Amino acid sequence: KAGVTQTPRYLIKTRGQQVTLSCSPISGHRSVSWYQQTPGQGLQFLFEYFSETQRNKGNFPGRFSGRQFSNSRSEMNVSTLELGDSALYLCASSLGSGDYNSPLHFGNGTRLTVT
Amino acid sequence: QKEVEQNSGPLSVPEGAIASLNCTYSDRGSQSFFWYRQYSGKSPELIMFIYSNGDKEDGRFTAQLNKASQYVSLLIRDSQPSDSATYLCAAPGGQNFVFGPGTRLSVLP
Numbered sequence: 001k002a003g004v005t006q007t008p009r010y011l012i013k014t015r016g017q018q019v020t021l022s023c024s025p026i027s028g029h030r031s032v033s034w035y036q037q038t039p040g041q042g043l044q045f046l047f048e049y050f051s052e053t054q055r056n057k058g059n060f061p062g063r064f065s066g067r068q069f070s071n072s073r074s075e076m077n078v079s080t081l082e083l084g085d086s087a088l089y090l091c092a093s094s095l096g097s098g099d100y101n102s103p104l105h106f107g108n109g110t111r112l113t114v115t
Numbered sequence: 116q117k118e119v120e121q122n123s124g125p126l127s128v129p130e131g132a133i134a135s136l137n138c139t140y141s142d143r144g145s146q147s148f149f150w151y152r153q154y155s156g157k158s159p160e161l162i163m164f165i166y167s168n169g170d171k172e173d174g175r176f177t178a179q180l181n182k183a184s185q186y187v188s189l190l191i192r193d194s195q196p197s198d199s200a201t202y203l204c205a206a207p208g209g210q211n212f213v214f215g216p217g218t219r220l221s222v223l224p
Contacts, residue, residue, distance in 0.1 A: 033211060033212070035214075042214060042215075042216040042217060043159075043203065043214040043217075045211045045212070045213075048211050056211045058211070088158075090158055090159070103149050103161050103164055104149075104161070104205070104212055105161065106151075106158040106159050106160070107158060108157070108158050109158045
């Protein structure tokens with residue numbers, strides 16, 4: 001079974017630009033979560049989608065948005081990029097039941113650098 | 116607000132020793148816990164989960180859960196240099212997982 005696939009692996013953008021990251025979950029997984037990881041802040045939760053609906057959102061500004069498609073694939077968008085948005089963005093999929101039967105499985109991440 | 120706490124380390128152990136990684140959590144209602152291993156520059160990978168009080172063993176790894184003390188730990192027996200990584204403790208919190216800051220483990224040859 002294929003794992004979680006994130007594209008692209010690396011991105012370099014300039015301040016003020018916008019970026020879209022893509023995530024394809026494990027087949028059969030209906031929940032997709034996004035996390036931002038920086039050296040100083042650890043793994044910070046962005047949002048979680050299940051069956052095309054955002055079920056939960058972390059404490060990030062409105063510049064960060066996402067969506068999920070009917071095939072469970074998800075995209076995350078960051079508008080008006082700031083230097084502080086430089087981070088590893090991780091997508092994780094799960095069955096979505098929120099218990100021990102559905103741990104998160106992470107993709108390889110997208111490393112975003114904002115200059 | 117659910118919180119998961121870990122000692123950030125670094126924790127250094129000699130090759131062949133037992134590494135003990137600890138995690139405390141704030142929500143008494145938490146039922147299950149997950150341990151992830153993250154190598155530098157890589158994404159986290161699931162290594163174990165536990166949901167019952169007591170011990171759970173998987174190869175060289177043993178997870179221990181004490182719900183009364185709100186404490187979960189991961190023991191790595193016969194530590195190898197390849198175990199050098201950051202270990203993240205996580206607990207489901209509604210529709211998202213709450214992660215601890217991670218403990219950096221260094222196994223010295």
